[in-house]
Amino acid sequence: MLNALKRRRRIKRLRELIDSNTLDLWPKLAPDLQVSHLYEPLEGNLCALELCIERGHHTLMQQLLHRFPELCKRPLPNGQHLVERVLAEDASLAMLSALLGAGMNPNLDLNNRSLVELALEQPSERAMLLINRLAQHGASLNHPILLQRALKQQNQALVKFMIDSGAPLVMIDESVYNEEILAFAKRCIEDKKIRDLWA
Numbered sequence: 001m002l003n004a005l006k007r008r009r010r011i012k013r014l015r016e017l018i019d020s021n022t023l024d025l026w027p028k029l030a031p032d033l034q035v036s037h038l039y040e041p042l043e044g045n046l047c048a049l050e051l052c053i054e055r056g057h058h059t060l061m062q063q064l065l066h067r068f069p070e071l072c073k074r075p076l077p078n079g080q081h082l083v084e085r086v087l088a089e090d091a092s093l094a095m096l097s098a099l100l101g102a103g104m105n106p107n108l109d110l111n112n113r114s115l116v117e118l119a120l121e122q123p124s125e126r127a128m129l130l131i132n133r134l135a136q137h138g139a140s141l142n143h144p145i146l147l148q149r150a151l152k153q154q155n156q157a158l159v160k161f162m163i164d165s166g167a168p169l170v171m172i173d174e175s176v177y178n179e180e181i182l183a184f185a186k187r188c189i190e191d192k193k194i195r196d197l198w199a
Contacts, residue, residue, distance in 0.1 A: 014042060017060065018051050026063055035068045039077055047077055056091035058098045065102035072104040081110050087118050093129050106139035116141060120149045124158040135165055144170035147185070154181045163188045 010032070017025045038048045046054070049071065052061045065071055075081055083104060086095045100106060108115055116139055119130035135141060147167040150158050159181060163169070169189055174182060 010037060011040070011042060014048050018042075018048060018055065018057060021055065021057050021060070023059060023063060026060075030063075030067065033067070035070060035074075038064065038068070038071070041077075045077075049082065050076060050085065053082075053085050053089055053095060056089070056095065058091075058094035061095055062098045062101065065098060069102055072099060072102055083108065083115060084110060084118060087115070087122065087130060090126075092122075092126070093133060096130060096133055100133065100137045106134045106137040114143065114146075115139060116143075116146055117149065120146065120153075124153060124155045128158060128161045131161075131165065141165050141167045144168055151177050151181055151185060154178050156181065156184055159185050160188050163192055 010029070013025060013029045014037070017023075017029055040047060042048050043051060049061075049064070051057075052064070071082060076085060083096070083099055086092050086099060089095065106115060110118065115134055116131055119127050119134065121127075122130065131139070131141070141162065144167075147159070147162050147169050148171075150162045150167070163185065169185055171177075171182075
């Protein structure tokens with residue numbers, strides 16, 4: 001009975017904390033909070049972490065990551081990695097920064113895909129912001145697959161960004177790419193070589 005009352009009170013406080021999008025209630029909740037509490041269903045099937053991500057509450061996420069650094073490695077209840085969920089959200093840049101600031105490896109490999117590859121699945125403007133933030137924290141762009149993925153999107157701004165960021169152009173079969181975007185990429189590479197000579 002006592003445990004059930006404590007659980008209801010904790011869930012109520014967690015929901016209030018997330019709903020408020022402030023840290024005013026954090027001091028009352030933090031001392032008794034355990035990492036397992038953040039994975040309990042809070043609203044429908046969503047746990048506290050999923051609600052923070054869905055609502056873009058990066059400040060609260062920073063507090064949770066500071067208190068429980070292991071969150072960076074532990075999967076969500078649905079088996080999805082925390083950073084996978086973050087990268088798929090519209091307001092993902094601040095949340096990604098919170099994860100990286102908490103020590104998440106920017107070269108993390110998830111199911112044989114790097115975080116940069118996952119970021120490339122997002123709309124091009126968001127992808128560039130995410131990749132730039134990952135690169136700032138040491139993510140490697142020295143993988144041919146990255147520019148190949150960008151070429152398939154046929155977005156010149158994205159292709160130029162990837163080349164300027166150091167992604168190499170390695171082609172096995174040029175016929176699978178649009179001729180115009182491939183020619184553009186080759187020009188960008190030549191331009192970068194010239195700039196690097198004068199740097």
